[in-house]
Amino acid sequence: MKVTVEGREAYAYTGGRPFDPALPCVVFIHGAANDHSPYTLLARWFAHHGFGVLAVDLPGHSRSAGPLKADVRGYAQWVWALLDAVGVQQAALVGHSMGSLIALEAAGLAPARASRLVLIGTAYPMKVSDTLLATAREKPLAAMAMVNSWGIATLATKPGYPGPGNWLHGSAMALMRRVQAAGEAMGPGSNVFLHGFEVCNAYQGGLEAAARVTCPVTMVLGRQDIMTPPRATRELAAALKAKVTYVPSGHHQLAEAPDATLAAVREALG
């Protein structure tokens, strides 16, 4: 659905049902150079099991108008602005990768409004290599290929996402290219891909946010994830007193292990 947030048009996928603000709300927040679409199976499940679902396109990504926000805090504030716009006071926040930092920061900004926090494919600090940043700046397509290769743990992701017959390496690459192309509408030189990784790299508020979080927290981590390796979450997990669940995947938990990820998020959201 389309909704006006901070004076600009924003898009949120509602899981195949009209959004009902009276239902328990769950917000799904995507990672760098992505949009809502990696969440559609999860979003459909929750939308058809008693939740009001908002799988957002962050500002400047796919269907949501720009500009991009300057940092993780800017995106976190936008999430609450979105919920204000649709009349929701409290919501569960589920974020993947960059989206996990946004969800964490949002929960830290307004602890009473976050009913649950689920961090998928997270790490803190989420440092990005200089090589990747330099390549993203100069040759975004090459950098996308690097991320694709690091991010997916297997050549045989089953049963396929969003359905059988889909090739995750191709889908992930095409989505980054589509988001990058859509971002070019914001002006010459726009580089949504680089922006996402710079935002992750620059974020330093994780432990401060964690100290303010009061809701139950779950981490869903890929055992073979080398982009946000499970070992890089220990300090944050301890600070959040998070329940940590491992799924058989690389960094694309939602697509590589959709059933295991669904099970983990179902348990987290009660």
Add this chain to the structure above:
Amino acid sequence: MAGPSDPGFDTLALHAGAAPDPATGARAVPIHLSTSFVFENSEHAASLFNMERSGHVYSRISNPTNAVLEERLAALEGGVGAIATASGQAALHLAISTIAGAGHHIVASTALYGGSHNLLAYTLKRFGIETTFVKPGDIDGWRAAIRPNTRLLFGETLGNPGLDVLDIPTVSAIAHEAGLPLLVDSTFTTPWLMKPMEHGADLVFHSATKFLSGHGTVIGGVLADSGLFDWEKSGRFPELSQPYTGFHGMVFAEESTVAAFLLRARREGLRDFGACMSPHTAWLILQGIETLPLRMARHVENTRKVVAFLAAHPMVAGVGYPELESHPSHALAKKLLPRGCGSVFSFDLKGSRNQGKAFIESLKIFSHLANVGDCRSLVIHPASTTHFRMDDAALAGAGITPGTIRLSIGLEDADDLVDDLKRAFKVAEKAQ
């Protein structure tokens, strides 16, 4: 700058989409000859039907063996996914029927496989879909033929019968300027010789019966999507950007930014038209794809030797192979097909129809039949078979002479193929 990348073509041809079977440990891809798949419970069943989970329900819609083939072909083409179909014709029909209906229009190359031409010129016309045919090299013609109701542009990587190379970068740019996708039949080239999506094609299909299978054992097709065409932005495709009443008001472009086309093609096209592939067929095609890089290299190597022999033979009036400087697509072939121009081509035998027949009937290794892309070498004489009802004038209009012979070069010893041709030339020379 150094960095990781996806595995190479040969590795993907063996591994993409497949892993040891978790239930049995089987290393080769199992053939899942099962119509249907057991649900864990009622909630699991409902969530599969409602696309809340991914998985297999019924083999007309998806099957684990077929899915390996689909993922593998998508990997080799550089796409987001693919759909296996009952034949190449079914793949073409699925591509068109997913985004076009009565009142719509297609712009297609004149240089098409006869079956594709029949579908567009006669059969789809009966269902209200009109086609304007344009010579593949007529760039202004492609642009001029586009109408407000046009839904796609369509051509072959190597057009039939003259092997016109489709200028995919230019034709795709024309299509995209008009908010339209370019559909390409890549049967003759396979992704080993060319990946049309890298040059701008949006949808690619194959008659997998040919080189992908490679052994002349099955009929099958595969349709792949690049995921890069923006169906919403185009504004011409409500099938993908508006609610679909046939699936609970689903808006496919919102369900998947990059796989909207494939979702509708599977959820509507396979579901309702039902031209699905047998898992046994999928398995046989997978066996072929595992050796595709090796076979295509040999096909091209053998073809070059045969072409060189024919081009120098006194009984040959001309050889239509784009690697020859005399071919009108030579420059384009050098640009788009640096690995070679495949192994199917025609040459013109000097002489009468009877001499053409004598030539064909004297061949011992080449098999006289209506197919291409087999591991065995094949031959056909259009004037006495596929085009036998045409007089010489009509043949000329189709770019065929009484002496035109089409060859599909296989994997035999090239010297044996040349010897076979030499023998047939001698017989033809004496025939009248």
